[in-house]
Amino acid sequence: MSITVRYFASLREFLNKSEEKLETTTALEIKEVWTQLNPDKVLPENTLMAINMAYVDADQKVQVNDELAFFPPVTGGGG
Amino acid sequence: MKIKITETALNPWQEIENYQANKSELSGKFGATNIFIGTMRDFNDGDEVTSMTLEHYSGMTEKQLATIIEKTQQNYAILDVLLIHRVGLLLPNQPIVLIAIWAVHRGDAFDACREIMEALKSSTPFWKKENLTEGSRWVTKNSKGYQT
Numbered sequence: 001m002s003i004t005v006r007y008f009a010s011l012r013e014f015l016n017k018s019e020e021k022l023e024t025t026t027a028l029e030i031k032e033v034w035t036q037l038n039p040d041k042v043l044p045e046n047t048l049m050a051i052n053m054a055y056v057d058a059d060q061k062v063q064v065n066d067e068l069a070f071f072p073p074v075t076g077g078g079g
Numbered sequence: 080m081k082i083k084i085t086e087t088a089l090n091p092w093q094e095i096e097n098y099q100a101n102k103s104e105l106s107g108k109f110g111a112t113n114i115f116i117g118t119m120r121d122f123n124d125g126d127e128v129t130s131m132t133l134e135h136y137s138g139m140t141e142k143q144l145a146t147i148i149e150k151t152q153q154n155y156a157i158l159d160v161l162l163i164h165r166v167g168l169l170l171p172n173q174p175i176v177l178i179a180i181w182a183v184h185r186g187d188a189f190d191a192c193r194e195i196m197e198a199l200k201s202s203t204p205f206w207k208k209e210n211l212t213e214g215s216r217w218v219t220k221n222s223k224g225y226q227t
Contacts, residue, residue, distance in 0.1 A: 009134050009206035010217040048204075053139035055202070069136060069204075075218040076133070076164065076205025077196060078117020078175035 001025050001064045005037060008071035011047065027061045033068060046073055080160045082144045084135060086167035091116045091177040098161045098179070109158050109181040113188035115196050121171035123218070128209045133166045133175070136204035140164075147198040155191040157182045162195065164205065197224075 002021040012018050015038065022033055034043045049056050050069045062068050081098060095114065099105060121128055148160050161179040169175060178195055182188035200221050207218040 006136075008136055008204065009208070010219075050136075050139055050204075053136070053142050069139070071136065071204060072206065072217070073220065074200075074202065074204050075207045075221055076135070076176070076203050077200040077221070078119065079115070079196075079224065 004067045006069040010072050027063045083163045089174045111182045111185040111188035113180045113192040115178040117176040119169050119171050119173050130210045131169045132208045134206045135166050143203045151191050151194050155187040157191045
């Protein structure tokens with residue numbers, strides 16, 4: 001049982017990885033997931049987070065089998 | 080309603096024509112069509128931009144866009160929405176995004192189009208990386224949308 005963790009855009013390049021799994025049998029706080037997977041990196045202040053493709057706050061818990069994503073502020077569209 | 084994320088070049092005029100031609104339920108019912116097309120510039124922040132790569136979070140992007148459109152449909156009396164956004168490698172002059180709104184009246188068409196565009200820019204997981212004459216850089220914030 002695990003949590004799937006994904007990284008996008010500048011954060012993906014900063015960490016040099018796009019996806020990984022964290023083995024766990026219990027729900028974890030988002031910050032705990034980050035710290036376990038990136039022990040030597042501080043979570044950038046403006047990072048956005050989503051669980052199962054829906055925005056969440058940093059204090060949200062991640063359940064087993066969830067997909068957690070970290071990404072920088074979005075910059076789509078045009079004009 | 081149609082949402083499409085595409086890696087291939089976007090011809091917004093053709094897309095609008097094809098979509099409307101295949102929507103017989105719109106025929107005779109709409110009095111206003113509002114169209115927004117965002118196009119890639121060859122400059123940004125004082126630098127020449129030679130190309131751009133657009134990354135997105137596949138799955139969440141479509142979900143977020145559907146949520147934005149559903150919310151807008153609650154706020155305005157609109158009949159239909161066509162939204163197409165490019166990803167992958169783009170060159171200057173190429174359209175990035177198309178939003179077309181069909182409504183009975185112009186007010187709803189104008190305002191709904193604007194609401195969808197602003198929500199897209201602030202909450203949909205797309206990221207632009209600009210390729211300059213020397214090096215590349217991630218775009219870190221959206222423009223305000225006005226010259227001043």
